[in-house]
Amino acid sequence: MSLKATEVKVGDTHEEEVCRNLSRTQIVQYAGTSGDYNPLHSDEIFTTQIAGYPSVFAHGMLSMGMTGRMLTNYVGDGRLKSYGVRFTAQVFPGATLTAKATITDIREENGEKIADIEVSTTDEAGTQIIKGKASALLD
Amino acid sequence: MAADKFPIEAGHIMMFARSIGDANKIYYDADYAKSTEPGATIAPPTFVQASAQFDPNYFLRPKIGEEWFGSAKEATGITKQEGSGGGGSGGGGGLHAEQHYVYHRQVKVGDVLTATSKPGKSWEKEGRRGGKLMFSESVTEYRDQSGELVVTATSVGVRTEKPATLV
Numbered sequence: 133m134s135l136k137a138t139e140v141k142v143g144d145t146h147e148e149e150v151c152r153n154l155s156r157t158q159i160v161q162y163a164g165t166s167g168d169y170n171p172l173h174s175d176e177i178f179t180t181q182i183a184g185y186p187s188v189f190a191h192g193m194l195s196m197g198m199t200g201r202m203l204t205n206y207v208g209d210g211r212l213k214s215y216g217v218r219f220t221a222q223v224f225p226g227a228t229l230t231a232k233a234t235i236t237d238i239r240e241e242n243g244e245k246i247a248d249i250e251v252s253t254t255d256e257a258g259t260q261i262i263k264g265k266a267s268a269l270l271d
Numbered sequence: 272m273a274a275d276k277f278p279i280e281a282g283h284i285m286m287f288a289r290s291i292g293d294a295n296k297i298y299y300d301a302d303y304a305k306s307t308e309p310g311a312t313i314a315p316p317t318f319v320q321a322s323a324q325f326d327p328n329y330f331l332r333p334k335i336g337e338e339w340f341g342s343a344k345e346a347t348g349i350t351k352q353e354g355s356g357g358g359g360s361g362g363g364g365g366l367h368a369e370q371h372y373v374y375h376r377q378v379k380v381g382d383v384l385t386a387t388s389k390p391g392k393s394w395e396k397e398g399r400r401g402g403k404l405m406f407s408e409s410v411t412e413y414r415d416q417s418g419e420l421v422v423t424a425t426s427v428g429v430r431t432e433k434p435a436t437l438v
Contacts, residue, residue, distance in 0.1 A: 134308065151292060161290040165283070167323035170331045171341030181346040192367040193320050197291035200316040209297050210309035215316050216371030216425075 134208030137245040137270040140235055146206040147232040150198040150253070154190060154227040162194040185222075192219040195229065199253045199262050202231035207268035213246060217264030221255070228256040238270070245270040272411045272424075274325040277384040284314055284380065287321055301380075314378035317370075319413050319422050322386045368406060369427035375420045384413045384421060391425060402432035 151158070160174050168191055171178040179188045196217050203212060223229065230253065237248040246267050253262035281301065288298035293315060296303040304312040323329045333339040338349040378384070391408030398404045406429050413422040 158290065158292070165287040165290040166321050167326075167329065168320070168331050169333060169341075175341040177342040177346050178340070182342075193317060193370065194291065196370055197287075197293075197315065197317040197320075201291055201293040201295070204293075204295065204316060209295070209307050210313050210377045212316050212372075212374055214371070214373045216369070218369045219367060 134211050135206070135247065135268065135270050137238060137247075140238065140247060140270065142235050142237060144235045145232060146202070147230060148202040148205065149228065150202055150231045151227065151229045154223065154225055154229070156188065156225050159188065159190050159194065159225070162191055162197070166191065166193060168193065187224050189225075190223040190227070195219070195223050195253060195262055196264075198229060199231040199251060199264070203233060203249070203251065203266055203268070206233050207247070207249075207266075211268045211270075213267045213269060215251075215264070215266040217251065217262045219261070220263050221259050221261045223255065223261050227261075229253055229261065231262070233266070272320075272322050272326050272329070272386050272409075272426075273388050274322045274327075274384070274386040277319075277322040277325045277386055277413070279314060279378055279380050279382040279384065281312055281380045283321065283324075284312060284318065287318055288315055291315060291317070309377055309379070312380040316372065316374070318378060319372070319384070319386070319411075319424060320370075322384070322411075322413070326386070365428050365430045367426065368429040369425075371425040373423040375422065378413075378421055382421070383416050386411050386413050388412075398431060405430045 163169050163174055172183055173188055173191050176188050179185050232252050234250045235247050236250050239246055247270050249266040251264035251266055252260055254260050284298050297307050301312055340347055340349050388409050388411040391410045393407040396404045406427055409426045411424040412420060415421050
């Protein structure tokens, strides 16, 4: 399941479609599990009439969570040392998202082999919605 | 985010994994989880965000007996409040700009974490469509029952003068 230092090299990539045609129901599902019930994510009336957005939109943390799934599928369960992102565009219902990891460095830290990873998630129009970094323990 | 007790429960992890579309059996099947390298049901990497459920004062959850700013019969239940947020996204113009985690060890079912937050840096920037963007950091430390640091979370919130093009 985990990546081996002898098998990965700088420039290697891993890509997954992490959501197709994002539903409002999935956004509601995330509100329920995360506890973030901000009406901007589920309440179209409040969001359009009071907040002034064109539509409800996904929690940034939902996009980060879905992108994290690509990472854990790639590096293995319990292997992440760090994971951080910047939310670069909003994600609206109907979005199809593809998350990509690129190995940028392989290094040793305290006797452990660590891979540094660049993270990028884009929507169906190619707009980047997440730009981030992660690091993971290698075998 | 602040919580005196954030119990890590299998059912909560299962539902959280479903909500992010993660079908990995480590989050659903305790017997399978025992056979994996972590040897137990662990939490997905962004799960500690759900400590909001255990923060008694979390602004973005309707409170029993209190008005809620989302729509009911009218477009908002109350007059829009100022000063929402707390590092996350707020209904009153505050949004989530960045989130960073450092994992000191994996969060596992059975852990009872505490979460304590303190403010970090703050800065300002001109927005792409004009108007000032005001960024502020909040650093949350999640510690286990023996006081050991498990996850450090840094959230960057942004407040805008008009609806932002950020999440």
